[in-house]
Amino acid sequence: MKKGLLIIFSGPSGVGKGTVRELFFDKEELNLAYSISMTTRSPREGEVEGEDYYFVTRERFEKAIANDELLEYAEFVGNYYGTLIEEVERLRNLGKNVLLEIEVQGARQVIERVPDSLSIFLVPPSMEELERRIINRRTESADVIHERLSKASKEMDLMNHYRYVICNDDPQIAADSVALIIKRNIETTL
Ligand code: 5GP
Helix, strand or coil: CCCCCEEEEECCCCCCHHHHHHHHCCCHHHCEEECCEEECCCCCCCCCECCCEEECCHHHHHHHHHCCCEEEEEEECCEEEEEEHHHHHHHHHCCCEEEEECCHHHHHHHHHHCCCCEEEEEECCCHHHHHHHHHHHCCCCHHHHHHHHHHHHHHHHHHHHCCEEEECCCHHHHHHHHHHHHHHHHHHHC
16 A cells, blocks of 8 residues: 655644644545644643643653654644654555644654655735734633744744645635645655
């Protein structure tokens, strides 16, 4: 069986990666699997262990770093987030195209480590719109919102490392564009 693609889906915090992903993820022809990340962040209301993330202690996360269990990791607004090599390889070896929905520092590590990965960067229509989205999410305290916002403008500077940049003005149009890119890349690697 042919090994699945590794797809990096990134963009600044609050751009709407999760919303766009939900609109293309279940398309059968894309044959996608989601890599569940490990994080030291506390679960938000409604988040499920082993579905949204593996929620772990800092100690467990640092052990994973020391043991080389992670394909990439980053510290984001005071918490660790990382991708487990074992999780990604297991799914790719089943022929699944594995989607990593990760922030930019981690994405950069994967782009370097896995040169044949497919990297897609989602941008907001404007920084004002991004600010509005982060504030409207209302899941974080004012301090965290402020930190995520100042981080977002730096994150935007990294977009030229990606193979594709998609604007999330309308989530459905953005999702259709991402789906088309993935489909084309599956076809060319067949
Ligand atoms: P949140 O706390 O909102 O769930 O995630 C914060 C940021 O971390 C988001 O941009 C999300 O895409 C990113 N993220 C989630 N999992 C990972 C991961 O495994 N590695 C990295 N580098 N970033 C991640």
